[in-house]
Amino acid sequence: MSNNYRYTLEPYKGMNTRYHCPYCNHKDRKFVRYIDTETGEHLAEYVGRCERIDSCGAHYKPKDYFQDNNYAININKSIHHKNMFTIESNRLSLIPEESFKASLKGYESNNFVKFLIEHFGMEITNQLIKNYFIGSSKHWQGSSIFWQVDIKGKVRSGKIMRYNAATGKRIREPFDHITWVHSVLKLNDFKLCQCLFGEHLLVDKSKPVAIVESEKTAIIASVYLPQFIWLAVGGKRLLSRKICQILQDRSVLIFPDLNAYDDWNQKAKEFSDIGHFQISDLLQRNATEAERNQGFDLADYLIKYDYKQFQIEP
Structure with missing residues (x-):
């Protein structure tokens, strides 16, 4: 049976067709990316499947990528209609x-x-x-x-x-x-x-929202800056339109890790129709060169201070 789908997982042709997983960041190249069968080009570097099934198993599909980025794409190349692709069960696991x-x-x-x-x-x-x-x-x-x-x-x-x-x-x-x-x-x-990690806290509508990459950072930051509801996306590449839809009409301040500022700054602009998204340059302004080389995140910065003193600093 021929494959009627335009986007497919890249066939194995040596280790140059396997990549480091952007979700688990494992040192082994176990991530398979999706390619466009008409052009031979890859989709975004985080669209694919991690073959470390028992330890990660992340699978970000082309359908999700296009939906997250508001694209109307013909997934099925034999029937030209944007809705004509295999619909998976809507059952939430x-x-x-x-x-x-x-x-x-x-x-x-x-x-x-x-x-x-x-x-x-x-x-x-x-x-x-x-x-x-x-x-x-x-x-x-x-x-x-x-x-x-x-x-x-x-x-x-x-x-x-x-x-x-x-x-x-x-x-x-x-x-x-x-x-x-x-x-x-x-x-x-x-x-x-x-x-979002911490999404259940959004029932409180009295506070603005702050988003960071890691769960650990969200937890620690909530002690230092309790005026925000602190949430985490769980990875540099996981800040997406789909996961942020729950933030409709909320005021959101994004705190990127040092190695993600440009990417997240662009996302903040793209999500302006969802809510009032802004980006913090706190780390960009205060990090030393050594801290930049280490890829500091907000938790690394905050933990250097006594939280009691930090809360009363201007």
């Missing part, structure tokens, strides 16, 4: 409630929670756990779960990551300790549909 609730304990062994306690004390850490539903996982000793709970309270999935309790940095050796709850649970036919 969710994590079983018992799995979610079972993770909300074991904090004495949770490395990230230990790091928070060291910097902010027990009272604030307990509040952060409640605010963001920080979970614990036995998948790797000391690992944490960062649940994606949408504005309706539905648990889309959870990202499992292991942190160093002393430094607060992700453990990346001998491999990058990151995976998904649905992958660990081996849920059949699970279709990951991500939402």
